Amino acid sequence: xRVAALFSGGKDSVFxxxxxxxxxxxxxxxxxxxxxxxxxxxxxxxxxxxTELLAETLGIPLVxxxxxxxxxxxxxxxxxxxxxxxxxxxxxxxxxxEYQRTRIERVCDELGIKSFTPLWHKKxxxxxxxxxxxxxxxxIVGVFANGFDDTWLGTPITEETIRKLLxxxxxxxxxxxxxxxxFETLVLDGPTFQKKLVIDEAARxxxxxxxxxxxxxxxLQDR
Numbered sequence: 001x002r003v004a005a006l007f008s009g010g011k012d013s014v015f016x017x018x019x020x021x022x023x024x025x026x027x028x029x030x031x032x033x034x035x036x037x038x039x040x041x042x043x044x045x046x047x048x049x050x051t052e053l054l055a056e057t058l059g060i061p062l063v064x065x066x067x068x069x070x071x072x073x074x075x076x077x078x079x080x081x082x083x084x085x086x087x088x089x090x091x092x093x094x095x096x097x098e099y100q101r102t103r104i105e106r107v108c109d110e111l112g113i114k115s116f117t118p119l120w121h122k123k124x125x126x127x128x129x130x131x132x133x134x135x136x137x138x139x140i141v142g143v144f145a146n147g148f149d150d151t152w153l154g155t156p157i158t159e160e161t162i163r164k165l166l167x168x169x170x171x172x173x174x175x176x177x178x179x180x181x182x183f184e185t186l187v188l189d190g191p192t193f194q195k196k197l198v199i200d201e202a203a204r205x206x207x208x209x210x211x212x213x214x215x216x217x218x219x220l221q222d223r
Contacts, residue, residue: 012093037069
């Protein structure tokens with residue numbers, strides 16, 4: 001089974017690759033769509049430039065394409081990229097988003113390949129703990145919902161963080177895994193990483209009720 005993986009560098013795209021590798025699947029390519037629209041319906045944009053370094057430490061070739069990030073038409077950019085690859089299927093990190101899952105499936109149907117979502121409908125709290133217990137180290141790099149403030153930017157995903165997210169779920173109804181777009185993450189290390197990602201320079205950008213941690217400079221370092 002030759003599969004490619006949609007890749008943003010966030011916790012769910014990285015963990016879905018890890019799960020697929022546990023199944024014994026060979027990941028032939030990582031696929032990144034670099035959106036010019038930060039509000040893309042399909043593709044993450046925060047720190048997407050770091051996918052090159054992360055692909056290097058994962059030891060998997062990266063293919064990348066720029067998209068304007070326009071609703072629906074961005075799917076054609078994904079299809080164009082995928083049809084150039086000798087693959088049988090595509091892995092994505094969707095957990096609960098029907099919008100993302102159904103559109104990826106439609107692209108795959110048109111190309112005659114399979115769509116796989118290893119994390120689909122996993123309980124968010126359990127999923128976060130599974131990622132943590134597997135050895136993945138992730139930080140929050142974007143927050144976009146009630147209950148978050150700028151102190152969350154750069155926060156590592158730990159047991160304490162999960163407890164705080166569960167509290168926000170009770171108070172504000174957020175998805176604990178951020179599947180509703182409440183927050184975005186960046187993976188710094190994990191069991192399949194050959195080296196860890198080290199952030200050398202970053203800047204917090206806060207806009208009244210949301211913000212991002214923009215990584216300006218990073219490098220790979222031996223453990």
